[in-house]
Amino acid sequence: xxxxxxxxxxxxxxxxxxxxxxxxxxxxxxxxxxxxxxxxxxxxxxxxxxxxxxxxxxxxxxxxxxxxxxxxxxxxxxxxxxxxxxxxxxxxxxxxxxxxxxxxxxxxxxxxxxxxxxxxxxxxxxxxxxxxxxxxxxxxxxxxxxxxxxxxxxxxxxxxxxxxxxxxxxxxxxxxxxxxxxxxxxxxxxxxxxxxxxxxxxxxxxxxxxxxxxxxxxxxxxxxxxxxxxxxxxxx
Ligand SMILES: O=C(O)COP(=O)(O)O
Ligand SMILES: [Mg+2]
Numbered sequence: 001x002x003x004x005x006x007x008x009x010x011x012x013x014x015x016x017x018x019x020x021x022x023x024x025x026x027x028x029x030x031x032x033x034x035x036x037x038x039x040x041x042x043x044x045x046x047x048x049x050x051x052x053x054x055x056x057x058x059x060x061x062x063x064x065x066x067x068x069x070x071x072x073x074x075x076x077x078x079x080x081x082x083x084x085x086x087x088x089x090x091x092x093x094x095x096x097x098x099x100x101x102x103x104x105x106x107x108x109x110x111x112x113x114x115x116x117x118x119x120x121x122x123x124x125x126x127x128x129x130x131x132x133x134x135x136x137x138x139x140x141x142x143x144x145x146x147x148x149x150x151x152x153x154x155x156x157x158x159x160x161x162x163x164x165x166x167x168x169x170x171x172x173x174x175x176x177x178x179x180x181x182x183x184x185x186x187x188x189x190x191x192x193x194x195x196x197x198x199x200x201x202x203x204x205x206x207x208x209x210x211x212x213x214x215x216x217x218x219x220x221x222x223x224x225x226x227x228x229x230x231x232x233x234x235x236x
Pocket of ligand 2: 018019020021022055177178179199
C-alpha cells in the first residue's frame with residue numbers, strides 16, 4: 001500500500017473494500033451452503049454455477065438458482081430457502097474460503113501506514129464477521145458494514161455508513177470491488193472506484209468504467225500511484 005503525496009495532501013487516507021470476490025474467494029463455502037440448503041428440497045446444483053450468482057446478496061442468489069430451474073417460489077418459500085442458506089453458511093463460513101493472493105499483505109501494509117480500513121459487503125453481517133475472524137483479518141479492519149441494517153448495495157446507504165463510521169472524507173477515500181454493483185454503489189456515494197479483475201463479475205470489468213482495474217493485489221502500489229498522478233493532473 002502506498003500513500004501518494006498529491007497537490008492537496010496525502011491520498012488516499014481511507015480504503016473501503018467489498019469482501020466476496022475482492023479480498024476473499026468465498027465461492028466454495030457459499031456454494032456448499034446453497035447445496036446443503038437446496039438438497040433438503042431435492043434441488044441439486046453444481047458449485048461452478050453458483051459462482052455466477054454471487055454478488056447481490058443471499059436472496060438474489062437463491063432466486064437466480066431457482067429461476068435457472070424454472071422453480072417459482074412465493075416470498076414465504078423464498079424466505080425459507082434464504083434462512084436455510086444463511087444457517088448453513090453461518091455454520092461453516094470459512095472451511096474453504098481464502099484471501100486472494102497478496103490481499104492479506106496489502107491490508108497489513110495499509111494498516112502499518114495508518115490508513116483507516118473498512119469493508120462494505122452484501123454478505124450478512126454475522127457471517128461476514130465470522131469469515132473475517134476465521135481468516136484472521138478482523139483486527140485489520142476498522143469498520144465492517146454487512147447486510148442487515150441498511151439497504152443492500154448499490155443503495156449508497158451502507159457505503160455512506162461505512163465512510164461515516166471510519167470518520168473518513170469521500171474526497172480521500174477509495175472503494176475497491178469486483179462487480180458492476182460495486183461501481184454503482186461507489187458512484188452513488190460519490191467515491192472513486194477500483195475494480196479487481198479476478199472476482200465474480202464474469203465480464204471484462206473495464207467495461208464498467210472504473211477509475212482503475214487491479215489484476216493482482218501485488219500491483220496495488222502502482223495502481224494507487226497512477227490514480228494519484230491522475231488526480232494531480234486534474235488539479236485535485
Ligand atoms: O454475498 C454477496 O452476495 C456478495 O458479497 P460482496 O458484497 O462482499 O461481494
Ligand atoms: Mg463482491
